[in-house]
Amino acid sequence: MSAERIDPREPVSPAVSAPVADAAARVAGVQIDGVTKRFGDATALHEAWLKIADGEFMTLLGPSGCGKTTLLNLIAGFLEADGGEIFVGGRLMTETAPYDREIGVVFQNYALFPHMNVAKNVGYGLRMRGVAKREIETRVAEALALVKLDGFGERKPRQLSGGQQQRVALARALVIRPKVLLLDEPFSALDKNLRGAMQVELKEIQRRLGVTTIFVTHDQSEALSMSDRIAVMSQGRIRQVGTPDEIYRRPLDPFVASFVGDVNVLPGRLERRIGETATVLIAEGRLSVSADTLEGIAPGAAVDLYVRPDAVRIAEGEGLVSGTVATHVYQGSHVDVLVDVAAARGGRVTVRVPGHGASTRWPAGTRVSLDFSPADAVAFASDVA
Amino acid sequence: MNKRPFLALFVAPATLAAIASAAALAAILQYAFRAYVPGSLNPGGLTLDNFFALLRPLYAQVFIQTVWICLLTALITLVVAYPLAFALVRTRNVALKSFLLITAVTPLFLGEVVRTYSWIIVLGNTGFINSVLKGLGIIDRPIQMMFTTFGVVTALVHVTLPVMVIMLSAALSHIDRDYEKAATSLGAGPVKAFLTVMLPLSMPGVVAGVSTAFAWTFSAFATPQMIGGGKVSMISTLVYQLGFASFNFPFAAALSVTGLALTFAVLAMAKQAIKPLEKIGAH
Numbered sequence: 240m241s242a243e244r245i246d247p248r249e250p251v252s253p254a255v256s257a258p259v260a261d262a263a264a265r266v267a268g269v270q271i272d273g274v275t276k277r278f279g280d281a282t283a284l285h286e287a288w289l290k291i292a293d294g295e296f297m298t299l300l301g302p303s304g305c306g307k308t309t310l311l312n313l314i315a316g317f318l319e320a321d322g323g324e325i326f327v328g329g330r331l332m333t334e335t336a337p338y339d340r341e342i343g344v345v346f347q348n349y350a351l352f353p354h355m356n357v358a359k360n361v362g363y364g365l366r367m368r369g370v371a372k373r374e375i376e377t378r379v380a381e382a383l384a385l386v387k388l389d390g391f392g393e394r395k396p397r398q399l400s401g402g403q404q405q406r407v408a409l410a411r412a413l414v415i416r417p418k419v420l421l422l423d424e425p426f427s428a429l430d431k432n433l434r435g436a437m438q439v440e441l442k443e444i445q446r447r448l449g450v451t452t453i454f455v456t457h458d459q460s461e462a463l464s465m466s467d468r469i470a471v472m473s474q475g476r477i478r479q480v481g482t483p484d485e486i487y488r489r490p491l492d493p494f495v496a497s498f499v500g501d502v503n504v505l506p507g508r509l510e511r512r513i514g515e516t517a518t519v520l521i522a523e524g525r526l527s528v529s530a531d532t533l534e535g536i537a538p539g540a541a542v543d544l545y546v547r548p549d550a551v552r553i554a555e556g557e558g559l560v561s562g563t564v565a566t567h568v569y570q571g572s573h574v575d576v577l578v579d580v581a582a583a584r585g586g587r588v589t590v591r592v593p594g595h596g597a598s599t600r601w602p603a604g605t606r607v608s609l610d611f612s613p614a615d616a617v618a619f620a621s622d623v624a
Numbered sequence: 625m626n627k628r629p630f631l632a633l634f635v636a637p638a639t640l641a642a643i644a645s646a647a648a649l650a651a652i653l654q655y656a657f658r659a660y661v662p663g664s665l666n667p668g669g670l671t672l673d674n675f676f677a678l679l680r681p682l683y684a685q686v687f688i689q690t691v692w693i694c695l696l697t698a699l700i701t702l703v704v705a706y707p708l709a710f711a712l713v714r715t716r717n718v719a720l721k722s723f724l725l726i727t728a729v730t731p732l733f734l735g736e737v738v739r740t741y742s743w744i745i746v747l748g749n750t751g752f753i754n755s756v757l758k759g760l761g762i763i764d765r766p767i768q769m770m771f772t773t774f775g776v777v778t779a780l781v782h783v784t785l786p787v788m789v790i791m792l793s794a795a796l797s798h799i800d801r802d803y804e805k806a807a808t809s810l811g812a813g814p815v816k817a818f819l820t821v822m823l824p825l826s827m828p829g830v831v832a833g834v835s836t837a838f839a840w841t842f843s844a845f846a847t848p849q850m851i852g853g854g855k856v857s858m859i860s861t862l863v864y865q866l867g868f869a870s871f872n873f874p875f876a877a878a879l880s881v882t883g884l885a886l887t888f889a890v891l892a893m894a895k896q897a898i899k900p901l902e903k904i905g906a907h
Contacts, residue, residue: 317805337808338817344809350802354824363820364810415810 268293268451269314269419274323276309283309286323290467293328294449296442300462301472302498307455308471311421314453316340328418338367343412343450343568347424349404351396357383357407358392364415382410385444402433409441409500413448420445420452438465459499463487471495485546491532493619496545503551504584505544505560506621509536519544519618521606522582526613533618541621543584545622548575549589550615558608562588567598574598578607644830655877660865667874674878683862683879690842690858690883691890693773697780698837701788704781704831709792728789743779743851744770769813771855777846788833795829796822831898835891842887859883 255267271289277283284306290295299307312318314325316337325332332340343364351360358379365375383389386406396404405425422441424436442465445452456462462469463483470480477490490496497504507521517530520540526544533542553576561593562580565587574597576590588609601607656674658667677683705728712724731739746752749766757763769775799822807817845860852861859879867876 315809338811340814342809346802350806367811
């Protein structure tokens with residue numbers, strides 16, 4: 240299954256955007272059809288196309304200002320699109336008021352009503368729906384049990400820790416049994432340890448309930464660890480949609496490659512292209528990589544090879560590039576060996592070595608050869624002349 | 625080394641102003657305990673007579689009327705100002721925002737006398753309202769609005785409006801819009817979202833606005849004097865009559881001091897009474 244390419248220059252028709260094969264075969268939980276949003280002269284979202292399967296965990300990933308929150312607000316109905324259509328569970332949302340959309344939202348700051356206790360907060364959506372009092376009590380208790388906050392009903396939000404407030408917000412959004420759960424950077428206010436725990440918990444709850452989830456974040460590791468699929472966004476456009484593995488290992492453009500995970504860049508030259516294989520010449524060698532990402536690039540043109548630090552090895556014999564070990568960054572489970580390589584962009588290549596023996600094996604100052612599998616390298620036309 | 629080299633420079637004028645007003649207050653306070661010497665501007669010896677005189681039903685009535693007018697004004701101002709403040713905070717239309725701001729706040733720059741005078745033109749027997757109604761044939765005799773509580777309260781609402789709008793706007797603009805979005809996403813329509821979330825969360829602003837409006841109205845002088853024309857008495861107008869028509873400074877001072885105490889008392893009582901309300905919106 241190859242990752243889906245969304246070309247920012249030409250709008251893709253829904254039929255073309257569908258080849259996220261197994262996902263699209265199921266009922267679309269959410270369907271975004273060419274949605275555009277402008278704020279004055281600025282276009283926050285350019286014709287976004289996206290299909291999210293029922294029960295899928297989709298992450299909108301991108302730097303601030305990329306349009307991810309705008310898209311979330313459009314789905315929730317807090318903003319009105321300037322063009323395009325949004326379907327939730329097959330129902331057109333464009334004419335549906337936000338309070339009729341049956342969408343649960345968890346806000347970045349949780350937005351728990353400060354004047355209501357936890358039980359009242361969680362039960363709010365049910366009261367608005369005129370659910371019977373007895374049933375509200377039962378469902379609120381269930382929702383609080385789901386987020387492991389049994390017995391917290393009488394507390395006020397300000398008496399809770401950040402993590403607990405987060406859980407209440409999640410319970411409040413889920414108790415209405417929404418068609419879609421929207422999460423806007425929900426972990427950004429939590430400290431690192433708590434964040435990790437909450438990520439696992441959210442993922443478990445989401446899987447158990449099978450609720451279609453759209454998660455907005457700028458944190459690539461969060462996106463990689465939680466999502467079924469990720470839509471990487473930048474400057475109001477969806478750049479690539481794919482599984483975490485596809486996004487990480489087969490990025491479709493330099494932006495995705497450098498935004499998601501660490502990357503080494505080796506400048507080179509395209510020697511020739513035969514079918515799906517391109518031969519690229521770099522400082523000390525040549526290698527054959529996939530030509531998918533080099534469409535329309537003529538032989539002789541400057542290209543950059545993108546290689547992840549975990550794909551680079553310190554070679555015993557000859558390698559593709561060579562350099563001098565500069566320093567080590569100990570990370571517990573692995574060591575990042577920083578190697579000065581004259582031929583690399585930025586003059587540095589990071590090599591991620593599992594375990595902890597790297598600093599004694601290759602002390603600073605050691606001359607080393609570096610090697611990697613062509614399958615782990617992705618080539619893009621160089622944006623540097 | 626002095627870490628705040630400008631402290632003295634900044635504090636000095638404030639201290640002077642504070643001393644001046646404290647001295648004025650002290651002067652009024654001591655006048656209140658002096659005897660009135662008819663025909664003389666200088667007070668006599670120490671006495672509590674002024675305060676005993678205040679117990680006469682005539683004055684009690686003025687006190688009650690003052691509190692009543694202030695309460696009425698504060699509450700009507702609240703009802704008028706809330707939608708204005710809400711629109712002011714919420715509208716994204718710059719022209720509308722400016723219009724609302726100018727409408728709500730310019731009365732502040734006109735001065736009480738000018739504003740009150742314009743109300744005389746509106747409320748008078750040959751004023752705007754009466755001539756229009758007469759011209760339309762709805763009434764054949766003018767409705768008496770000048771020299772009535774209605775007229776005084778109407779003008780006082782106008783005078784107090786800017787303060788209330790400013791205080792409510794400040795409170796409303798501090799309420800995170802996400803609360804309303806959350807309510808909406810949970811199924812609350814605009815009216816329900818307002819009643820269950822925005823209104824309770826704005827209660828601290830409402831309480832602050834009403835208290836301020838009350839105190840503001842309590843000390844209003846030109847408006848009750850000009851619109852009330854002596855027929856609607858408030859403590860402030862009574863102080864003026866006693867002090868500057870009868871030159872009974874000690875009694876005027878006693879009245880002022882009692883008025884001040886009464887303001888504090890009413891505000892303290894109000895604060896107790898609305899404590900639960902305030903708690904609703906506490907963040």
